[in-house]
Amino acid sequence: MCVSSLRTSSGRTIKISLGCVSESQFRDVLGKIHAEIERRQHYILKSAERAATIKEIYTPLHQHVYYLQESFLAPEFLQLVKYCTSTDATMEGLMNLIQTEAAPRVFRFPVFRKEFCKDFIEELEHFEQSDAPKGRPNTMNNYGILLNELGFDETFITPLREVYLHPLTALLYSDYGGSCLDSHKAFVVKYAMREDLDLSYHYDNAEVTLNVSLGKDFTEGNLFFGDMRQVPLSETECVEVEHHVTEGLLHRGQHMHGALPISSGTRWNLIIWMRASRERNKLCPMCGKRPTLVESGGFSDGFTMDPDDTSSTFSCSLT
Numbered sequence: 001m002c003v004s005s006l007r008t009s010s011g012r013t014i015k016i017s018l019g020c021v022s023e024s025q026f027r028d029v030l031g032k033i034h035a036e037i038e039r040r041q042h043y044i045l046k047s048a049e050r051a052a053t054i055k056e057i058y059t060p061l062h063q064h065v066y067y068l069q070e071s072f073l074a075p076e077f078l079q080l081v082k083y084c085t086s087t088d089a090t091m092e093g094l095m096n097l098i099q100t101e102a103a104p105r106v107f108r109f110p111v112f113r114k115e116f117c118k119d120f121i122e123e124l125e126h127f128e129q130s131d132a133p134k135g136r137p138n139t140m141n142n143y144g145i146l147l148n149e150l151g152f153d154e155t156f157i158t159p160l161r162e163v164y165l166h167p168l169t170a171l172l173y174s175d176y177g178g179s180c181l182d183s184h185k186a187f188v189v190k191y192a193m194r195e196d197l198d199l200s201y202h203y204d205n206a207e208v209t210l211n212v213s214l215g216k217d218f219t220e221g222n223l224f225f226g227d228m229r230q231v232p233l234s235e236t237e238c239v240e241v242e243h244h245v246t247e248g249l250l251h252r253g254q255h256m257h258g259a260l261p262i263s264s265g266t267r268w269n270l271i272i273w274m275r276a277s278r279e280r281n282k283l284c285p286m287c288g289k290r291p292t293l294v295e296s297g298g299f300s301d302g303f304t305m306d307p308d309d310t311s312s313t314f315s316c317s318l319t
């Protein structure tokens with residue numbers, strides 16, 4: 001592969017692969033692209049089949065974690081939400097309360113309580129060890145889990161987004177669709193020593209992303225943030241960002257980022273890619289063109305024919 005390097009604020013050099021330099025690498029990449037096209041073509045049906053099988057054969061270990069309760073949330077997070085819903089809330093006022101801007105427009109704050117993180121991971125491990133089918137979140141993760149297939153969307157992720165996250169994103173990212181988020185794709189990622197260790201540099205299929213560190217114990221595995229995806233690599237400055245268990249990092253989906261390798265332990269993170277159909281209907285964030293809509297199931301990729309009607313959602317035919 002052709003490789004470029006990014007230097008982080010802490011002096012670390014991160015290698016970024018830019019493309020193929022040999023015929024066999026090219027063939028390998030082409031094979032992966034074909035497999036991915038195939039996967040996406042059958043995705044809706046397969047995902048619905050997996051969800052139905054999970055419902056039929058899987059018995060949760062901790063039934064309560066599927067239903068969002070205020071007691072799962074960190075008191076500091078609830079205070080931020082309370083501030084945002086007050087009539088005189090401003091972006092500056094919220095940023096003063098959050099305190100940590102880990103990188104430009106990347107905010108860190110507590111989201112969950114420790115006990116919830118422990119129960120949630122136990123539930124995920126129990127599911128992982130079961131015979132139930134597992135849909136992986138995207139091409140970058142081999143061990144993550146799609147939360148909608150497990151039944152987390154209606155009772156957990158949607159209320160978390162609408163009631164608690166939306167007030168924050170509306171103030172922090174109104175210029176990136178943060179005030180009109182109307183769908184999401186939620187999943188967990190897992191890194192362990194004999195599994196995936198890191199995540200390469202990428203942008204998300206999202207307007208705003210929340211990434212919460214759930215545990216368990218691990219060393220290293222920091223995130224790094226570059227610039228928005230439109231900025232060339234040669235002009236990019238990179239910032240390494242620590243991620244602490246129970247805390248969330250909120251960032252723009254098009255802000256390039258990656259995860260450095262862990263050096264021991266297991267690292268689980270909850271990732272919520274939040275979408276605003278009003279933004280993405282104009283320009284698909286993945287192909288950079290006006291989307292050509294293809295009817296899909298569930299929240300799909302968050303495009304709509306009519307932003308006032310989110311009952312039918314669409315994908316972009318090119319992505």
Ligand SMILES: O=C(O)CCC(=O)C(=O)O
Nearest residue numbers: 189199204211259269271
């Ligand atoms: O591993 C992480 O913390 C980052 C995950 C991520 O960026 C993603 O899945 O989009």
Ligand SMILES: [Fe+2]
Nearest residue numbers: 202203204257
């Ligand atoms: Fe990401």
